[in-house]
Amino acid sequence: MDTPLSPALWRRLRPLLDAAQELPAEAQAQFLAGLAPEQAELRPLLERLLHRARQPHLLDTPIVAELAARAAAEHEQRVEAGPRSGDCVAGYRLIEALGSGGMGVVYRAGRVDADFAQTVALKLLRDAGPGARARFERERRILAPLRHPNIAQLIDAGHSEQGEPFLVLEFVEGQPLTDYARARALPLERRLRLLLAVAAALAYAHRHLVIHRDLKPSNVLVSGDGHVKLLDFGIAKLLADDDAPLLTRQGVGPMTPEYAAPEQFRGEPVSVATDVYQFGVLAFVLVAGRLPYAGDPREPLAWARAVSEDEPLTLNAARRRSDTAAAAPAPRRAPWRDLDAVLRKAMAKRADDRYASMDALAADLLAVLESRPVGARRAGLGYHALRFAQRHRVPVAIAAVAALGLLAFAALALQAAQDARREAQRANATISFLERLFDAADPGSNRSDKLTAATLLERGRRMLDADDAGADLLLRARLHGVIGKIHLATNDWAQAFPQLERAIADYDAGGGAAPAVLAPLLERAAWAAQRTSHSVQARAWLERLDVLLPALGAEGEDIAIDAWLTRALLLRDDRNYSAGLAQAERALALARRRHGEDSLRAAFVLGRVQNLQALLRRYDEAEASLRRARAIYAAHYGEDHIQVVTLDAQLATQLLSRGRLAQARPALEDSARRLRAIAGERSYAYANHLLELAKLDSRDGLHARALERLALAADIFAETAGAASMPQTMALWTAAGVELAAGDAAAARARLERVREQLLALVAADSRVIAELGVDIAAAELAQAHEAEAAAALDRALPALEAEPASRALALGLRLRGELAQRRGEAAASWFARALAAAESSFPADAAELSAYRRAARP
Amino acid sequence: MRPEITTLLDACRQGEASARDLLFERIYTELKRIARGTLRRSGPQLTISPSTLVHEVFLRLAGRDEAALADSRHFYSLIAAAMRQIVIDLGRRLATAKHGAGLRRVEMTDGLELGGVALEALLELDQALKHLQDCDAELAELVEWHFFAGLSFAEIGSLRGVTERTVRRHWETARIFLCDALPAGPG
Known part of the structure; x- marks a missing residue:
């Protein structure tokens, strides 16, 4: 390469070059010779450039575009296939791909060195542009300080061996909030409790100057035991962040239109109030089973207008219009008006009209749950009286009986009768379930000759799994419980556990x-x-x-x-x-x-x-x-x-x-x-x-x-x-001990490794049992003259053995043996002293004998 | 759902770097998705031509959005830039593999070769193209369209509202610039 062309020089060259190119090759020399004096200095440069035109070049091959198309296809295929399960990324073993987006893939993973046996979610950014990298880096910075039981915790971050940035997050096994509620037909009260957990997580984030600004059901997962986790702070904003050039700029920001607040459509700055609004929409959807506005969020303009101008539907109106399976089953006297008032205040068009904080919102939600007056409703005497009546339903009901006579009494009686009927139906269903259980076992319909408890239980489980008990959850619960307890009675814990x-x-x-x-x-x-x-x-x-x-x-x-x-x-x-x-x-x-x-x-x-x-x-x-x-x-x-x-x-x-x-x-x-x-x-x-x-x-x-x-x-x-x-x-572990005693240290070592793997799935990596296993592993290593491995295993194990003097003494003794085997006298002496001290404290009976050794060992 | 294409294009024109990044990422993703779909349909032999791929991405993303359709030139420019990014990324990946930075890499790019193109030449060309962008953005765009996105001179002519001949002439000029900016020796 000769001197590179500067933009200014190129501006002067370009017209001349264009003109020269118009000419046949033989006329070009003449053109150059006749350049005006002020352009004469450009002549050598132009000659050089015109010469380039005759050089063959990579640019003439059409292959590169094909290559790009093909690379695009391969890339996508590769991302789909992922780095494969079993691969390692920076010390994590990938277990399976959980999902992929445009820029990256999320894997279920675990630590390779198993310092902690925890399953994690590893988010790997692959071949993404600078924007994605910036967002990724922001997510890391935002999540790092957040530690809350309802927020998926950032565990680690870094770059893979290939330089791809990754985040390691707490692995959340759960369903999106709405799916969870729908699948279990959760009643209103339980849904509100879930929302309170979300509110607590948001309030916490706000206290740490982080707003989420992309709340939606898929970002709120609920685990099988009902625990709520807020995830995906990928587009979250740090309130105190000044150097957030790309992502928090007004105008365009990533958002989910269904849950976006009016200010987001207007491209105005987002704030805590934006999260309050989005939480309002989330709550509305969870309770009513649909979005709060009549329009279609897929029509951007109409939807933006509805969000910015329309009043939200009332919960009751929305519930009538929604898919019944999605809406919360609710008691007859559900506090719709209170809830409407709370959610409307959360979803106010003007940010200033909304709750000032998630805590204030949560306080009102809790008040709804507990039938106390909510701040969002203009308090009037009638309103408070109504609340009072609900809180003290029985006394007021009695007063009402006195006042209204039979009518109110009849209403109460009806309720009681309905409850009784439900219970009777449930009992009948139990009986019919049991009848069918035995029907199937009747020799006439079934060839099995012997009716054992085991076959009955097995059949019961299958009928339950096949939904034969119907959809009454409480009935199913009862039946699972019975089957589980019967298994327990026969000490069949493995069968009992899933049933219970x-x-x-x-x-x-x-x-x-x-x-x-x-x-x-x-x-x-x-x-x-x-x-x-x-x-x-x-x-x-x-x-x-x-x-x-x-x-x-x-x-x-x-x-x-x-x-x-x-x-x-x-x-x-x-x-x-x-x-x-x-x-x-x-x-x-x-x-x-x-x-x-x-x-x-x-x-x-x-x-x-x-x-x-x-x-x-x-x-x-x-x-x-x-x-x-x-x-x-x-x-x-x-x-x-x-x-x-x-x-x-x-x-x-x-x-x-x-x-x-x-x-x-x-x-x-x-x-x-x-x-x-x-x-x-x-x-x-x-x-x-x-x-x-x-x-x-x-x-x-x-x-x-x-x-x-x-x-x-x-x-x-x-x-x-x-x-x-x-x-x-434990049986395997004992077997390893036997092998060691039998002199087969290699077999023992291999078996201990399997024990270690199994244990790590059962107990925490820092628990004492792992440390004790480490001592045995060290013994197996020593027996094979692997002194270095043994020493490493012991050094890892010792800290956890502080409170276990006997094991500690054993470990120190093994450490000493390792040093002796390597003839490192000085190190051995120090280990000897420590081992002796530990042994004396753990086996006082033998102390006298040990002291004799000590004397003998003195130089 | 992210912001509408029109909004992004508008913001792009006003020089919003974040909008360009978002749009670019979207195009990049869409490109890969469409290419992948084609590969899945046609088996290991990629039958879609690069220019068809580019057009399809445009239609898929612009949809019936009139503003986006009207702004097709800007759009194609971004698509072509994405194609360039893809092939350069590929080159980098292969380079990593070559230097033994990870066995996995080699395996991942198995069956995907640079078709006889020297990797160094490709990366040098990318550098030269960056230089051209500083000196003459329009010519640089043309190179992206033709060389990296496979658009024909006729297609480029109709996008730019000029004759095919003019495009061809501009191409020659761009080619001269790039040849000159590259290290000596046949490319």
């Missing part, structure tokens, strides 16, 4: 249930959830239960006993034994107070207490608890009862834990035989026992037999508690 989950969801969707119905269901469900390793769900249900119990009085106390025990189990799963024991002891005290010292309830709780005592190595206390419980059971049931045998098995296990091997084997083998006979050879209890027998075998050097037993136990656990469930995982 459905029962709760159906009650919630059907408008809720009385605490007396819901509380026991939540308790059983939490237990089933704990048993099937749905620990997060179990905790959530227990929390809901906590709120309900005080209302139930004495009845609540029985439920509380079980709930505390489930909580103890959850803590145990997390290896937080002392907190678990505290819960169990609390349950024991209550059980004794309510049912007596020698009650079966007390015995049952004692079983749990001893389990935790044993885990804390308080063996004497554990044994006492166990013997006490066994005595109670044997007195009630006799010797050959499952509970008695189970306790015997536990006693035998404790012998093993305490190292009394000679006594342990006959005891374990005896209880195993009895358990198998009574509980069944594929029972959870038997599998649990196999685990103990395997440990014993392994100690006695019978590794192959131990592994066989563990494989069987894992198999049974997978059947009864679920594949990759906590017990099944």
Whole structure:
């Protein structure tokens, strides 16, 4: 390239060039020679340029346009295919594409290194122009400081290996607000509660100087358990943002016409009032099942005019015009006028006429819910009187009976009769459901020769799934609950859990249930959830239960006993034994107070207490608890009862834990035989026992037999508690220990990796159990002379083991061994000191011996 | 739904950078969608010609919007710019793949080659075209239309209200400029 042409120079050259090009080649030289003096200096340049005309060039090939067309097609195909599931982007493993827009794709993903096992949504911007990049960057900046339970949280952001920007957001599994409400035919009150959650999220965002300005149902997701999350701050605006050149400029901004405020159509600045307006439209749509104006939002001009000029429809008028399935089912005396007043104030044309804040709006919505006067309605005496009457419906109704006589009484009676009829219908439906259940099992219509509880349950589940119970949610909830509880009675938690989950969801969707119905269901469900390793769900249900119990009085106390025990189990799963024991002891005290010292309830709780005592190595206390419980059971049931045998098995296990091997084997083998006979050879209890027998075998050097037993136990656990469930995982973990003891460190290491993967799906990555697993992994690495890997695993595990002196001592000891193996004397000495200190505090009995070592180790 | 095409075009004409970005992105997306649709119908061999693709994008986006139809020149300019962006992006991606910045890249662009065009030449041309835009925007637009969007001289003539011959002459001029702005050696 010679000197590049400047624009000014080109302006002078262009006319001359045009003129020269008009000429045949031979005349061009003459033309150049005859240039005017002031243009003569341009001559060499013109010669050069004219020469270029004769050079062949890429520009002459038509291929590039074809290429562009083809690239466009391929690009789209590629975006559709996505980076594929299984790929990694900056440390995240993509699981599946959730959706794609013009500029990017959203994936479900998880951390590769699994520092936290959480599922996330990864939004990857692909091949987008500068505008999209700017928006993306803004979304990141806006979301970063927002932390609110109802706002999808930004977790991470960065650039992929290919330089594509990405955001990692909390993964929200849910339905758009309107779909959620519609699918469950949510009553008005529940819809208003959802809106209050949205309002809280918006108010929070506003406090952080962020306005959303694109509220619409698809940006408000509701999870299966009714939790609301606000998403997509992609076009949100920072109120305090001065350097927002492209996106917040007046005039054109991205918007959703259906929900846009008048000022957005006019291209005026947006503010908190814009969110207030959009929230009003959202609320209107959720309650009325349609938009607040008569026009068609697909006609931009007409719609903009309607938004800017027309009064919103009244809710009642809109409900009449809307698809009935979308509108909220509402009680006869729904507070339409109050709601109209609130929503109209939210959707006022002038921003200044709207609520000044989301909090003010929310306060009025709450007032509607609680039948208190709302600020949006001009308060008059009649209005307050009406509110008062609604709040104190019964006394006023009685007064009305007195005043109006029979007429009002008849109205009340009618209501009661209707309620009774609904209930009767429900009862009839239950009966007919059960009848059909047995009909189908009748030998005449069905060839199955034996009617077992299992087949009946299976059939019941199928009928429910096939909607045979009809659409009455409360009826469905009840049936799911019954089926779930029957499964629980046979310890079939894996089958029980989804049924109980459905029962709760159906009650919630059907408008809720009385605490007396819901509380026991939540308790059983939490237990089933704990048993099937749905620990997060179990905790959530227990929390809901906590709120309900005080209302139930004495009845609540029985439920509380079980709930505390489930909580103890959850803590145990997390290896937080002392907190678990505290819960169990609390349950024991209550059980004794309510049912007596020698009650079966007390015995049952004692079983749990001893389990935790044993885990804390308080063996004497554990044994006492166990013997006490066994005595109670044997007195009630006799010797050959499952509970008695189970306790015997536990006693035998404790012998093993305490190292009394000679006594342990006959005891374990005896209880195993009895358990198998009574509980069944594929029972959870038997599998649990196999685990103990395997440990014993392994100690006695019978590794192959131990592994066989563990494989069987894992198999049974997978059947009864679920594949990759906590017990099944524990069986694998134990098997890895056996392999390590048998000297097959490589096999143990591989198996521990599988255990780690399964555990990470079950518990938080920073929980103690993961740390303990890390210690075992380190042991397996050391056994293969992988000192560096072992040290890394131990360093990761140690911080979480602060409160677990025995494991800590073990970990420090392994660390020491690693250093010794590498002959790093100084490092080894420091680890030795730490290991020794930890060992002394955790095994005081052996302290004397350890001190001897210490003396011996001194240089 | 985003703002109407007319609104965006208006704002574009008034020099609203954000409007141009929005419009550009919309066109870019639409281009890819239409091209992809064609590919799906016709199988691996892309049968749509680039100019048909460009026209289809125009019709799809402008719809029955009279203002947009009247402003077709501006519109085509944006479409052509989008085509250019697409092919340059492709070039960049291939360049990344070549330098081994990610195995994935190679796989993604499998079956998509530059048809014998040297990547460097393409990127240099893009640079030269940027220079031409500074010196002579009209000529630069012509290059985008013809070279990157595959519009024929006759089509360009009717868009600009000039004869095909004039377009051809302007093309020669643009070609000279670009050849001169490129590093030496046959392109």
